[in-house]
Amino acid sequence: MPELTWWQRGVIYQVYPRSFQDSNGDGIGDLAGVGARLEYLAALGVDAVWISPIYPSPMADFGYDVADYCNIDPIFGTLDDFQQLLDRAHALGLKVLLDFVPNHSSERHAWFEESRSSRDNPKRDWYLWRDPAPDGGPPNNWLSRMGGSAWQWDAHTGQYYYHAFLREQPDLNWRNPEVRRAMDEVLRFWLARGVDGFRVDVLWLLIKDAQFRDNPPNPAFTPGEPEHHRLLQTYTEDQPEVHEIVRSMRATLDEYGERVLIGEIYLPVPQLMRYYGASGDGANMPFNFQLLNAAWNAAGIGRIICDYDRALPEHAWPNWVLGNHDNPRVASRLGAAQARVAAVLLLTLRGTPTLYYGDEIGMTDSAIAPEQVRDPAELRQPGIGQGRDPERTPMQWDSSLPNAGFTSGRPWLPVNSTTSVASQSDDASSMLSLHRRLLSIRRSYAALVDGSIEHVTANGNVLTYERRSGTQRLLIALNMSAADAAVYLPPGIVLLSTIPGRDSGPITEGVDCLAGGEALIVRLG
Template sequence: MSVFASVAEQPEVLVQPDPDWWRGAVIYQIYPRSFQDSNGDGIGDLAGIRQRLPYIANLGADAIWISPFFPSPMKDFGYDVSDYRGIDPMFGSLEDFRALVEDAHRLGLRVMIDLVISHTSDQHPWFVESRSSRDNPKADWYVWADPKPDGTPPNNWLSIFGGSAWEWDTNRRQYYLHNFLSSQPDLNFHNPDVQDELLDITRFWLELGVDGFRLDTINFYFHSKTLQDNPVLPPEHRNNAIAPDVNPYNYQDHLYDKSQPENIEFLKRFRAVLDEFPAAAAVGEIGDAHRGLQLLAEYTAGNDRIHMCYSFDFLAPVRINASRVRSIIERFEREAADGWSCWAFSNHDVPRHATRWGAHERDPQRFLKLVAAMLLTMRGSVCIYQGEELGLPEADIAYEDLQDPYGIRFWPKYKGRDGCRTPMVWSSNLPNGGFTTGKPWLPVPDIHRAMAVDTQQGNPESVYEFYRAFLEFRRDHPVLAKGDIRFVDAPEDVVAFLRTDGETTLLCAFNLGHEDCEFAPGVNAAPVEAAGLDGVAEDGVVRLKALGGFIGRVK
């Protein structure tokens, strides 16, 4: 089906009220500023997303996750919200959003939206009131603290975006907490009124028809009331971090500024609201380099917390390898036997994995197909970031074109997040890759235009067609969505595991190395057709080419 097909031309699928739809779902992340511009202002919008919904449905995703589109001064491009119940005019209107949800549901796509509730914009009316005095009705809606006797901040907590996490306010003559930009003050979740209001906002969007939420920085909701200093993180542990290595944020062990135990009770309250609706679900983002899997297990345990979470284990700059894959998944399975993960290799906050892992591969396309097959066969749900299915590399953005305050702050050692946020490329022969008829908010690299959707659709060797075929393969084998996982011993560079649901067992093996190899998995498996992989099995031995894979049905 052509990328240019309209919603009206698609067969009507309709979303069914399945309360378990999220388990094993493939969620396609849309960064709205960069997906499709419908009015020529150079910024993507909701009408543009509607236009491209058939593309996502034909790719084979189960749901879309739309990054923030709320009213915002855009200091952090929508992650600084000034009104939780509205749509920023640059993206459209509530009517546009309702139409988008209706179209998505007609195509069988569920809609998840990004709920950013750990902090607001400093232009939000709540903060304007809160900072006006120490005794107004919202005085305690944000995290305020007196200075030390010498006038310095209350403690040593640092902002992810650089510098102290405390900003002085001249009205109250106090500091307020901001884990990100100083224009993003943190809400005080210790105040039950704050929680109640945020839960009402959650209901508002559910009543508008959304199927769930991606919860931004889910482990940042609570801080320690005692405001202790964070301890020093030993240098040998600083390379595994959620911040770039030039950022002093990595020098601390973040014991007190986030990931507090009180969060569990709030997540239970949040889940109770979702359970008022027949099939609502949520996925949480855990930003903690050293306790990510532990928190993932805690936050998704049982049926009264968050449905699923993702951590940064597969979003780190370290090249993926077999032992890392096995250790991460086995640890999660061990610590969260009744929990659920949502795995991702790329998103809007990290360099694209085509560059982060694959920049030096001799055959980048083969590598990207292999890791895609591995991602789509691991136990858990999956997030695919727009353009990942095209194999897009990280864009190299000149300093004068940078928009991201994070990149501007730490240039040139860290270039920020603009390189993964450039516009989606639809047409190789149209200006700006078919994204806009105006000047795009970020430049469209020539290398991306050459990889546009229209150059890959219909080409059986393309990364796009591999994703599309493999998503169909995953859909045809439900064991890959909901089955159990057990790893099989294999050569050093090989990830091998069994997926089983009691009726079907599939052997999945992926050679991340650059040499051909073979191994005996201890089971006999007949190759499954249409998996798009070139491994073979005979007499109980699996043979894999370099960067090759195999999927077989166990006899």
Template structure:
């Protein structure tokens, strides 16, 4: 595939959670060859790239986000040759391959940590974040883990604490150590040389901690939200000034971009911050020497976006990230599926799909959202996610969005596996399987295809600029422009009809295949519930 350094701009990226996509060998767990098997389906959606969640060697305490070897495939998922088959097949189908790099921490079974914890003076002694206790034996500061409790774990070998922003089995790497940064850049080089086209960077703002280990200040209750951690988690009680979001992170990101640049590779960073997400996104994607894209959690939040909320978010992007590039998503492997999170009707799902394809930025879709899958109800005894087990029942964890993909309805496993799946397939999902929807011209999957194709056929939508986003009642509207092409995008973000006056100018309706409203003779638009209007300016 020829090098195109701007392929990511406006790209539609399909996220694959490999454990739950397709099992090729009958062990109940999805794998890389399963992805190969289903790549023609992904290509049929019209997406530009796939993002594959971690498949590296791992004890799977956090399902691959605890890496024990960055440069090998866990046997659960296959082999390096299987990864090569994914890349070769994807490239033949015109799809780029992005992989999920977890650089902020490793598994405690990684050889680096095994060596680091052995003594205080070995060659890797400083590769992780170690600190002495306070005089009374308590942790060095008040930093908390996202998974609950202190962010520090006592280690009897070194008689010190080590930092873990997530599970105690996920110690944080020390990015203040130059050798750590170089080792991680070598990991990126390994996969780029193997044909990878880019990276999704897990918890990109967690890489570097405050060297002085200063306490985080308390966060006033009125400023708390549950965008990053559930409301029952005390992690929300702090303003995270020192355990993440450090300015030195920009220097590492520039080094990573320099490694990626000769390959034409691109990265999308996950910004995990409930108060400053869009600001950090702007910092990390500004200019041409940092990351190409980042996503924050504004549209991954629990509340269904109203017209006002959409306008507020996009205005904040214009204010804080005008030189950057967002990657929008409504669902992923860490949050409840948005069909359930926002309690969407089929008409509302179609509207939001068209909306995300019209926003300035790139787009991430999560496997199964094109089928309209709701959140699966996973019984406590079937839970796998340590996060859900920790905070049950107020928070049920992430297993409900991670259940296996449903391909056909003929058996309880949905065509995912011939064996009992690692998580149960939702019976509610079976009648929504891909094969069922393929045969139904009115099914949601066809709307996704049409919306993606519409985006790709209009450069104003994929790479253009936008006017200030405004709202009129429940209607959100803006224009997207590229060269001489100007497109009006208007959305009724409600279940009640709305009227709207077209902006000045001559507008030709487009997007009939997406249910676009047609203006009346008097130039007014009469929106039905959840209806959109797309028009081209003459």
């Protein structure tokens, strides 16, 4: 096997900067705050920090509406602040990844302001403009992922523009070579500063149907789902031409050495695999989100692992995501005991794991009162569970009230102070200690980094698999239920159990009892 790159060996940690650490008392996390917590991340044992958007923005979608791709929003700091953070991270051995949001800009971006100024403006074709339908309505039936039509009428120029998300987020026209060149320069701007890679937002949405055909109805639509699910996204996502764009982005990053291109792509596995590129010239890692919404049982998770591993092209490197800023937190989905099992799963599977901030201390979704809702997804489609505020609440650093060490001011979202880094740091049985041990074991055993995954087996609700590298073999056993369960264990040494009190040490061959919610790592032989 060729020597692995840093992003194949490493663990990525996602920081949602508004919620990580506030340094100036305005209630919003910032770059200085992130920088002040880098030592914590290095000690935790992660290898790279992915920072969600920090660009200038009106914050209609909290930074995913970019008004300037080559600067920092004053809420977060300055370019100098970012450079200091980057340099400090590198000194600590941490890589830094930025969010790249190329599908759409803010309506206040200078490009769009020019585009909407007149039909003959040179940047008119940088966005998707269409004449009204014969009845004067939208050009077709495309729907916004934030609710309602995806077309916004512009009275000044007498046309509609397309927005896959909020009307404040017009979609760029990636069929236009000038847009591609401009976005390539954005990548180069940050790469030249030393950024180690990018997570590309909604990568599979960049190209839309050239004929603007209506999307067909979705026969499986169920009332209560997001409105855009009424239609199959046949002409608004995963278009064949998108792969040329992915290859171009990858080629740019490759010019700068060992950088990583990660794609946010919510697609079934067969389509997802195509984003690696036919010869490995696509995204280094199209994000694998299968664990985010999977039914939590041994047979189902085992099937996901096997099917994904078999589907990977020979040149492809796997990855796994257990939580992020768009989905309920692991501890809320699964409960505290199974969140510990899930941590073992994430950090022992073959491939690169991504860890969402706060999951290492078992943070749960916070209750958000109606008057505290900030997320436009919930404000526009209330009551259907699309709100993402609960999983974006501030990091819980200590036991100080009312804001758990996050800010001295009023936090932008309420703080859930039920647990904290400080309260768990010296507790050997805590979730934080479990993550520190898992990350230490991962660094110590090649089988967990470059090893194969073999013998994936579900027996009742116990999932077992083996990681192997040369003569080194590790057995992972996960009890994915609350009931005790019998499991056959070969002779070996227990390296870790998620149940406090189970001693590490040698075991003899035979049937053992896994407590409900227990996970084991056993060194075999």
